[in-house]
Amino acid sequence: MSRALAIREFRFWLTNYRRTWRGSIYSSVLNPVLYLGAMGLGLGALVDRHGAGGLGTRSLGGVSYLVFLAPGLLAAGAMQTAMGESTYPVLGSVKWLKTYQAAAATPLRPADIFHGHLLFTVMRLAMNSVIFVAVMAAFGAVRSPGVLAAVPVAVLTGLAFAAPVEAYAVSRTKDQSFAMLFRFGMIPLFLFSGTFFPVSQLPGWVRPAAYATPLWQGVALCRSLSLGTATLGGALLHVTYLILLAAAGIAAGHRTYRRRLYV
Amino acid sequence: MPAPDVLIHARGLAKKFGDAVAVAGIDFDLRRGEAFGFLGPNGAGKSSTMRMIGCVSPPSGGELSILGLDPVADGPAIRARLGVVPQEDTLDVELTVRENLLIYGRYFGLPRDVIAERTARLLEFVQLADRAGDQVEPLSGGMKRRLTIARSLINDPEILLLDEPTTGLDPQARHAVWDRLYRLKQRGVTLVLTTHYMDEAEQLCDRLMVMDRGMIAAEGSPRELIERYSTPEVLELRFDPAEHQQAAEKLAELAPQRAAEMGSSPPGLGPAQLADAPAERMEVLADRVLLYTQNGDTALAAVRGLGLEPLTSLVRRSTLEDVFLRLTGRRLED
Numbered sequence: 001m002s003r004a005l006a007i008r009e010f011r012f013w014l015t016n017y018r019r020t021w022r023g024s025i026y027s028s029v030l031n032p033v034l035y036l037g038a039m040g041l042g043l044g045a046l047v048d049r050h051g052a053g054g055l056g057t058r059s060l061g062g063v064s065y066l067v068f069l070a071p072g073l074l075a076a077g078a079m080q081t082a083m084g085e086s087t088y089p090v091l092g093s094v095k096w097l098k099t100y101q102a103a104a105a106t107p108l109r110p111a112d113i114f115h116g117h118l119l120f121t122v123m124r125l126a127m128n129s130v131i132f133v134a135v136m137a138a139f140g141a142v143r144s145p146g147v148l149a150a151v152p153v154a155v156l157t158g159l160a161f162a163a164p165v166e167a168y169a170v171s172r173t174k175d176q177s178f179a180m181l182f183r184f185g186m187i188p189l190f191l192f193s194g195t196f197f198p199v200s201q202l203p204g205w206v207r208p209a210a211y212a213t214p215l216w217q218g219v220a221l222c223r224s225l226s227l228g229t230a231t232l233g234g235a236l237l238h239v240t241y242l243i244l245l246a247a248a249g250i251a252a253g254h255r256t257y258r259r260r261l262y263v
Numbered sequence: 264m265p266a267p268d269v270l271i272h273a274r275g276l277a278k279k280f281g282d283a284v285a286v287a288g289i290d291f292d293l294r295r296g297e298a299f300g301f302l303g304p305n306g307a308g309k310s311s312t313m314r315m316i317g318c319v320s321p322p323s324g325g326e327l328s329i330l331g332l333d334p335v336a337d338g339p340a341i342r343a344r345l346g347v348v349p350q351e352d353t354l355d356v357e358l359t360v361r362e363n364l365l366i367y368g369r370y371f372g373l374p375r376d377v378i379a380e381r382t383a384r385l386l387e388f389v390q391l392a393d394r395a396g397d398q399v400e401p402l403s404g405g406m407k408r409r410l411t412i413a414r415s416l417i418n419d420p421e422i423l424l425l426d427e428p429t430t431g432l433d434p435q436a437r438h439a440v441w442d443r444l445y446r447l448k449q450r451g452v453t454l455v456l457t458t459h460y461m462d463e464a465e466q467l468c469d470r471l472m473v474m475d476r477g478m479i480a481a482e483g484s485p486r487e488l489i490e491r492y493s494t495p496e497v498l499e500l501r502f503d504p505a506e507h508q509q510a511a512e513k514l515a516e517l518a519p520q521r522a523a524e525m526g527s528s529p530p531g532l533g534p535a536q537l538a539d540a541p542a543e544r545m546e547v548l549a550d551r552v553l554l555y556t557q558n559g560d561t562a563l564a565a566v567r568g569l570g571l572e573p574l575t576s577l578v579r580r581s582t583l584e585d586v587f588l589r590l591t592g593r594r595l596e597d
Binding site for chain 1: 280314317320321338339340342343345347351353354355356358362366367369370371372418
């Protein structure tokens, strides 16, 4: 019964999405094109030239900057999609439009509403990740067919952010909290979790912190899959970490959604 | 065990938010086909009661059964058989009128063809058939309310819950809503509504529960409540603000029961004398004095007999507002 009820909330989001999907597809394509073009090709040319005889490409794993960067951006992009879908749309549904309350007056329970919204977020993550990998391939930034496995890993990375952030967002009364979350959470992670340069470039004392972030887990695994260097043990560790975080977020969401909707 | 036609059964039903008591243990039974109203000012506990009935607010104490089921354990099964018109609109304003009904019908797991058939019928009923393809955002407040009512009927509910259905609407829109609700009532739909408008309660409710500070102050049909707690007529007097207080003191002579309630009843003044007095009771409001009387014109003559000349005087029939004032000493819409 639970799954069937969550599907009803998922369909609500799908109906809503029917109005905006075209625009969202444009940005899903445009984003990787812009980033891979500017950073991967533009900045990458500079990195590759200076690194040609020296340390540069070696610390990148012996590949060009574009090839290094692209899978990192895949994971980081999933985080950004997840943050976008799980902050304002959640608060909007519970505070401004009150569509969550509308659903709560029907057979749906708070957990169904949460699961349905999360399912829609997963769908958006999957769409964006597939598009991203296609753009990567078009840029010649793929080294291994293992990159196909990077799609579900990117989705899982996104889910590991979306679940706890949705759980948090539904408990908020003001959207200022999100500005803080972006400024002190998402942007530092985006910049320092190994997306643009290897964590080994960071000072020794911050490295453990970088390795502990969920984004680094996703970046590292997506990258090893794309480069064909993934090991089973490493992959299991990354995946376990991300699954635990997503599960913790889902458990928290069950409480926060109930508390907000069943006053 | 409640009688089989009892749809909602509450005993000692309570709701607390931390230390604040919203509903302080109330009893009621609601029967199939009734139009039942909770009347009271803001903060009386009406909405909290409605939310508990709607299974979106677990009771803090007491018993509550809805359609014979437990709202905490069987929430989804109960809500599948309820229609809810919340106090604030919860329409998806970015979707069209028809899409709102489609989404809602899907929430109840109805097949598309059933939703389409009901949508056509319901939009006709709430006079929005010509707006079916329009976005909700630009609709007027009255139209949104009517759409919310149509939406609440999509699952063919056994009980329709309406929390302040016309608050914030202009008079014309209110009458349009009342008209639709009255038709539902005629068809035998069980209505439960909260309101702080006495005219709404009088128009729509067969039976009323007057609520104040989380408790039930009185219960009965509008007619019964007025007969029990008020007089047939009310004389409203307005005086020059400078003389208001003095006039009120002088008028107390005409309303011995007021004096009796205040503990200064002259000895030997029995019920016979009370009935003979020009007014049975008096309420002094900030801007008016109300004399509760069998006959307003006689009472007005008696006022003039005291040498008082009000700026304006009005004789009217008693309303639920008077009942509320009598029961709580306060006005409904304050």
